[in-house]
Amino acid sequence: MSSKAAALRLQIESVLAGRHASPFEYRDRRIVETVPAGVPAIDNLTGGLPRGSLTEIYGPPCAGKTSFLVSTLASRTTASEVCALVDARDAFDLRSAESMGVKLNQLVWVRCRNADQALRATDLLIQGGGFGLIALDLSDTPPCEVRSVSLPVWFRFRRAVEYTPTILLLLDQESNAKSCASLVLRLRTEETNWSQTSESPEEISLPHPPGLLLDGWKSYAEIVRSSAKPQERAAISKDFRKDGADFEMQTIWNASHATQRRHISALPQGARKKR
Amino acid sequence: MAFASIFVPNFMVQAVVRAEPALRERALALIDGNPPLCNVVAVDEKAAQAGIECGMTKANAAQFPGVEIRPRSRPQEKSAHAALLDIGWSVSPQIEDTAEDAIVLDLSGLDHLYRSEGEIAAHLAQRSSGCGLLPNVAVASNIETAVLAARGFTGTTVIPLGKESEYLSSLPVSVLPLSEETAETLNRWGVHTCGALAGLPVLQISERLGQEGVHLHALARGAESRSPIVAEQAISFEEEMALDDAVEELDPLSFLLGRLLDQLCARLAARSLAAVAIRVHFELQPAFENAIDPRKEPALQKYLPAVYDTRIELPIPMRDSKMLLKLLRLRLQSNPPAAPIQKMALVAESVRPRAMQGGLFLPCYPEPAKLELTIARIANVVGEGNVGSPSLTDTHCPDGFQMRRFLISIDAGKFDIEKKDSFRREQRNQFFKTPASFRAFRPPVPARLELHEECPVRVMFQGMQGRVLAASGPWRISGDWWRENPWQQEEWDLEIDFLPSMGRDASANRRPDRGVYRLYYDALRQSWFVRGIYD
Numbered sequence: 001m002s003s004k005a006a007a008l009r010l011q012i013e014s015v016l017a018g019r020h021a022s023p024f025e026y027r028d029r030r031i032v033e034t035v036p037a038g039v040p041a042i043d044n045l046t047g048g049l050p051r052g053s054l055t056e057i058y059g060p061p062c063a064g065k066t067s068f069l070v071s072t073l074a075s076r077t078t079a080s081e082v083c084a085l086v087d088a089r090d091a092f093d094l095r096s097a098e099s100m101g102v103k104l105n106q107l108v109w110v111r112c113r114n115a116d117q118a119l120r121a122t123d124l125l126i127q128g129g130g131f132g133l134i135a136l137d138l139s140d141t142p143p144c145e146v147r148s149v150s151l152p153v154w155f156r157f158r159r160a161v162e163y164t165p166t167i168l169l170l171l172d173q174e175s176n177a178k179s180c181a182s183l184v185l186r187l188r189t190e191e192t193n194w195s196q197t198s199e200s201p202e203e204i205s206l207p208h209p210p211g212l213l214l215d216g217w218k219s220y221a222e223i224v225r226s227s228a229k230p231q232e233r234a235a236i237s238k239d240f241r242k243d244g245a246d247f248e249m250q251t252i253w254n255a256s257h258a259t260q261r262r263h264i265s266a267l268p269q270g271a272r273k274k275r
Numbered sequence: 276m277a278f279a280s281i282f283v284p285n286f287m288v289q290a291v292v293r294a295e296p297a298l299r300e301r302a303l304a305l306i307d308g309n310p311p312l313c314n315v316v317a318v319d320e321k322a323a324q325a326g327i328e329c330g331m332t333k334a335n336a337a338q339f340p341g342v343e344i345r346p347r348s349r350p351q352e353k354s355a356h357a358a359l360l361d362i363g364w365s366v367s368p369q370i371e372d373t374a375e376d377a378i379v380l381d382l383s384g385l386d387h388l389y390r391s392e393g394e395i396a397a398h399l400a401q402r403s404s405g406c407g408l409l410p411n412v413a414v415a416s417n418i419e420t421a422v423l424a425a426r427g428f429t430g431t432t433v434i435p436l437g438k439e440s441e442y443l444s445s446l447p448v449s450v451l452p453l454s455e456e457t458a459e460t461l462n463r464w465g466v467h468t469c470g471a472l473a474g475l476p477v478l479q480i481s482e483r484l485g486q487e488g489v490h491l492h493a494l495a496r497g498a499e500s501r502s503p504i505v506a507e508q509a510i511s512f513e514e515e516m517a518l519d520d521a522v523e524e525l526d527p528l529s530f531l532l533g534r535l536l537d538q539l540c541a542r543l544a545a546r547s548l549a550a551v552a553i554r555v556h557f558e559l560q561p562a563f564e565n566a567i568d569p570r571k572e573p574a575l576q577k578y579l580p581a582v583y584d585t586r587i588e589l590p591i592p593m594r595d596s597k598m599l600l601k602l603l604r605l606r607l608q609s610n611p612p613a614a615p616i617q618k619m620a621l622v623a624e625s626v627r628p629r630a631m632q633g634g635l636f637l638p639c640y641p642e643p644a645k646l647e648l649t650i651a652r653i654a655n656v657v658g659e660g661n662v663g664s665p666s667l668t669d670t671h672c673p674d675g676f677q678m679r680r681f682l683i684s685i686d687a688g689k690f691d692i693e694k695k696d697s698f699r700r701e702q703r704n705q706f707f708k709t710p711a712s713f714r715a716f717r718p719p720v721p722a723r724l725e726l727h728e729e730c731p732v733r734v735m736f737q738g739m740q741g742r743v744l745a746a747s748g749p750w751r752i753s754g755d756w757w758r759e760n761p762w763q764q765e766e767w768d769l770e771i772d773f774l775p776s777m778g779r780d781a782s783a784n785r786r787p788d789r790g791v792y793r794l795y796y797d798a799l800r801q802s803w804f805v806r807g808i809y810d
Contacts, residue, residue, distance in 0.1 A: 039709045062790035066810035067712040082640045082683065093713040093807060094665050094676045100710045104665050108681050110653055111661040121653045121662075128649030130641030139810070140714065165639050192770050192791055194745050212747045214768045214791060216711050217809070249711035249809075 032182070032228070035079075035167065038071035041247035042221050046183060047233060049167045054158045056170045056177045059187035064219040065139055065171045066091075067249045068187070072133065072169065074101035081132025084108040084125045088118035089140035099252050115141045119153060126160040126168070134161075135169040143173045154180035175224065184225040190218040190246065216250035277392055278418045278503070279366075279380040281359060281399055282425035283410045286376035287317040290355035291348055293407035294516055294534060298343060306333045307347040316347055350515035350618070357513065358406045358542050364508055365402055365545040366395065371418070371503040377425065379418050381503050396431040406541045415439060417500040423469075426450045439497020444470025451491050457484060469495035512550075512623040514539050521560040521615035528616060529604050535621045536596040536603070543625060549592035550623035553599060555606075557583040558618035583612040590643040590682055592626050598644050605651040609659060643683050650681060671754050672762055673806065674715055711809055713793070719804035722794055734771055734794070736805050741771035744789070749796070763798040766806070 009024060016023050034048030049055050049072065057065050069085075076083050078101060085092060090111040098104060108125070112118040115138060122136045138146050154170075154177040161168045170177055175184055193215040222244035226233065283289050287305055292298045302321035306313040313333040325339050336344055356375050363370040369381035382395060389395045392414040403410045413424035415434040420443065424432050427446035434442045446469045448461055460483075466472050472495040480488040493499040514535040522528045543549055559581055587602055641649070653662045664681040725733035731743050748767030755761045770791045791809040796802075 041709075060788075061714075061808055062810050064709070064810065066714050067709050070712040071709055079638060080640075081638045090717045091714040091807070092665075093674075093715045094667055095673070096711075096713040098667060100712065104667070107664060108650070109663065109665045109678070110657055111678075112657050117657050120656050124649050124652050124656070128641055128645055130639050130646065132638060132640075189789070192745070192789075194747070194770075212745055214745075214747050214770075214809070217791065247709055249709045251711045251809075 033165070036075055037068065038075035039068055039247055041245045042068065042185070045221065045242060045245045046185070046223065046226065047228065047235075049169070050182050050228075051165050051167055052162050053182035053227070054154065054161065054168045054170060054177055054180055055183045055185075056172070056175060056181040057185050057187060058172050058175050059219075060173060060189070061139065062217070063187035063189050064217070064221075064247070064249055065187055066093075066137075069135055069137065069169065069171055070097050070100050070102060072167075073097065073107065073135070074103075076133045076167075077101075077103035077106040079132070080106070082106055082108070082130065083133040084110065084131050084135070086110045086112065086118045086121045086125065086134070086136045088112050088115050088136070088138045091137070091140050096252070115145050115149065119149065122157065122168075123160075126157060126166070129164060129166070131166050133167045133169060135171065138170070138172040141172070146172050146176050147174065149176060151178060151180065154178070158182075179225075181225060182227040184223070186222045186224050188220050188222075190220050192217040193248075193250075213253065214251055216248055218246055218248045220244055220246050277382045277414055277416055278421045279382055279392075279395060279399060279412060279414045280373070280377060280418070280421035280425035281363065281380070281403065281410045281412050282377040282422070283355070283359060283403075283408050284376075284429075285317060285319065286355065287347055287352060288319045289408055290352040291345055292319075293355055293358070293538065294348070294351045296407065298345075302327075302339075302342040304331075304336050304342055304344050305347045306336070306344055313346075346519065348517055350517050350620075354514045354538065355408065357509065358408065358538065358545075359403075359410075360506065360509065361512075361542045361545045362399060362402045362406055362408075365547070366399060368508070369503060370506050370508075372506040373422060377422060379421060379503055381505075382414065391433075393431070393433045396433055400431050402545055406545060407538060415497070417497070418503060419494055419499040419501065420497040423450050423494065423497075434497075440470075440473055440495075443495060443497050444468060444473065448472055448495070451494055453491065454487065457487060457491070460484065510625060512539055512542050512548075512625055513620060514542075515618070515620040517618045518616065521617040523615040525604065525607060525611075528607070529600060531619065532603055532621070533596065533600050535619065536599050539621055539623050540594040540596040540599070543594040543623060546625070547628070548625040549594045549628035550599070551589055551592045551626045552624040553587045553589070553603065554622040554624070555583075555585045555587070555603065556620040556622070557612055557616045559583055559612055559614040560617045561614075583616070585610065588680070590647045592628050593644055594628070595644065598648065601648055602651055605648075605655055609655050640683055646681070646683065671752060673752070673764075673766075674717070713807050714810045715807040716805055719795075719806050722803045722805050724794070724803045731767060731769055731794070734769065734792075739773050741773040743769050744772050745770040753798075761799065764795040765798065766793060766795045768793055768809075 013023060032050040032053065034050050036043045036048045057068055059065055073083055073085065083106060085107060087110060090113070092109060094104065110118075110121045112121060118136060118138065122134060125131060125134050157168055158180045170181070175186070177184070195213050195215045196209065196211060288303060291305060292303070302325050303319045304315050304322045304327050305317040307316040308314050315327060315329050315331045315333070315336050318327050318329065322342050325342055327336050327339055327342060333344060336342065352375065359378055360370060360372065363378045363380050367380040367382060367385060371379040373379050382392065385395060389398070396412045396414050399412045400410065411425045411429055411432070413421050413428060413432040413434065415421040415424055416436045416439065420434060420439045423443060423446065424434055427443075427450040432442070447467060448458070448469060451469065453461070461472065466475070472492060475492070477489060477492050480492050484491070490499065516531060516535060518531070522531065539550070561581065585606055587606055593599065650662055660678055663678040665676050666679055668675040668677055720736050722734060722736035724731045731746055734741050734743060746767055746769050749765035751765050753761070753763035768791060770789065772789050775788070793806045793809070795804055795806055797804060
């Protein structure tokens with residue numbers, strides 16, 4: 001029996017000679033390095049973004065995809081990595097990105113007019129190599145246009161970034177990369193938070209009271225697919241038992257108000273009264 | 276003190292062959308003059324064996340089968356001479372620009388770098404062949420002997436001190452700078468070699484040929500000496516090529532550009548320099564036939580530009596001709612010349628090459644040269660100015676930014692843990708939650724609003740209609756009133772609940788059922804626009 005197995009093995013090896021070096025060699029599962037995305041709730045849930053893999057974030061507009069993307073860009077550019085953003089609809093807002101800590105001089109921004117240009121630019125960037133993060137933002141591209149991108153394109157992208165330190169991040173409205181993505185997250189909006197600065201009861205009773213400020217909004221992130229096994233997730237993520245988590249976005253002015261409030265609350269009682 | 280002389284025999288032919296190396300294997304004759312009166316001015320060895328001689332007319336030379344006939348190229352001769360000087364400067368800073376086809380190097384002080392004078396001569400010959408020239412190199416104790424030996428002996432020659440007369444004795448007198456009259460006189464005397472001339476008594480030569488004879492006698496003995504006239508080092512590197520037939524298509528053009536770049540890079544390498552920018556200058560074919568339309572007024576004629584100029588800035592100093600050719604091709608693809616090219620020139624702006632050592636634990640970053648190529652390729656897809664590094668402009672105007680060329684800073688790869696920690700600390704202090712970001716609509720989308728007591732209550736844009744659930748504003752901003760394009764806006768943050776049945780076709784961009792948008796009223800244009808969405 002063993003001689004038959006050996007003969008069979010020899011036959012297979014001879015057939016695959018030149019195409020596969022050693023088909024029967026045991027290979028350890030690749031240990032994937034993950035890096036924090038800069039959104040604590042999602043980092044706790046997923047353990048971070050895997051390098052050398054395709055990560056897909058999808059959801060409707062206003063679900064927090066851009067906030068997630070910009071947080072990730074801030075995290076990576078601060079770590080002195082060079083990042084690239086392929087913007088299919090030229091929608092990247094620089095002022096909010098800079099205020100969130102993105103180092104713009106570490107970012108290559110590609111402003112495209114359609115999905116075709118975006119895919120070609122992404123392909124060139126992946127082939128160029130050396131980027132810490134390549135983000136393909138198809139959030140504003142009509143879903144039917146993204147749906148028409150064939151699966152082999154995503155597969156090719158996945159294979160191109162494999163065994164490289166590059167994180168390939170895809171943002172769209174519907175899941176398109178399917179099994180080519182190592183991590184798929186679905187985001188949805190839960191509620192929008194407004195704060196009332198006016199204290200007059202008459203003003204507050206109006207249909208649109210003055211002095212209203214946008215505080216932020218709450219979203220929910222759900223893991224749709226993760227290539228990490230449960231024991232691997234347990235090693236890298238805190239909330240590995242959960243499949244989803246809430247996370248909140250807050251506006252810049254709200255953050256600065258909150259900081260002020262925190263500073264005031266940290267002051268001694270007497271000093272607080274004086275203020 | 277020793278001197279080396281480099282002499283390029285048959286310089287006109289070698290200059291042409293340098294630009295077109297395939298001609299080295301063929302019989303070549305160069306013609307010059309005003310057509311149709313063109314005569315052969317130079318021939319290579321194979322053409323000479325075939326029977327072509329200088330002075331023949333072009334028609335006569337054309338009767339010889341298998342002989343390439345090319346016009347003499349002064350731009351290529353100029354480039355070849357510049358290359359010759361670069362070869363000299365690659366070894367010694369003291370160079371004399373003796374003639375178009377010859378230079379002299381002062382070798383004093385080089386004994387610490389080279390083991391022998393023979394090694395220097397071999398090194399010069401090797402450098403020359405790298406630049407596409409096959410010269411004679413001679414080393415001697417004085418300039419004149421070195422020059423005569425380089426003109427007379429093929430290959431490399433090293434003349435030991437005191438043996439100048441012995442070495443030169445076998446050379447013909449034609450290597451000496453003879454006037455026509457003196458040459459005839461020496462021929463009449465039966466003096467054909469330098470040795471024969473050196474054997475004559477100097478007093479009698481002085482009586483018959485004067486000071487010229489004394490000078491020639493000293494040269495023939497190898498006893499004439501003088502100081503070199505040092506040439507100033509050139510810092511620009513230029514290669515030119517004039518074409519017989521104008522080139523229109525990119526593929527043949529890039530073939531020619533590749534040759535020029537190869538020569539340019541070889542010269543840069545010889546001087547241990549690298550290019551930080553490449554300037555391209557094309558002279559275009561005057562296209563009168565295409566440009567002049569007799570039916571139009573002369574003032575309305577479309578005159579095509581006569582020259583094409585472009586400049587390619589490089590992210591790091593480089594001298595990789597293949598990489599430079601790729602960048603040049605991409606530039607010509609995105610911005611092609613308006614007419615066929617009949618003459619081309621490439622100028623390299625040179626600097627010292629960058630020497631940098633990478634670290635083992637540094638984060639990865641793209642290789643600068645490769646990144647430049649990638650960005651150039653992407654610019655071909657998305658358009659020039661749509662790829663690069665963004666930077667905010669110094670204005671309060673929303674969406675004020677400019678695109679810059681992306682350059683990797685020297686410390687791009689430094690992993691600064693302190694910086695990273697400070698970012699985290701800052702983020703923790705400022706944001707308890709994830710900071711909210713914004714997506715811009717470029718250009719802003721026109722909108723229609725219904726107001727109630729100056730507050731938006733209903734919004735319509737992109738075929739969608741929605742009810743305003745909450746509104747924050749107006750936030751008034753204005754600026755640039757002192758310029759031609761002032762702006763004055765009132766911004767609102769609106770939470771909009773879209774009505775489900777209003778014009779959402781499948782091809783349109785899907786909008787959420789509810790979302791927070793930023794709209795503004797343009798007070799100068801008196802209309803509403805959607806600036807973007809919080810996402």
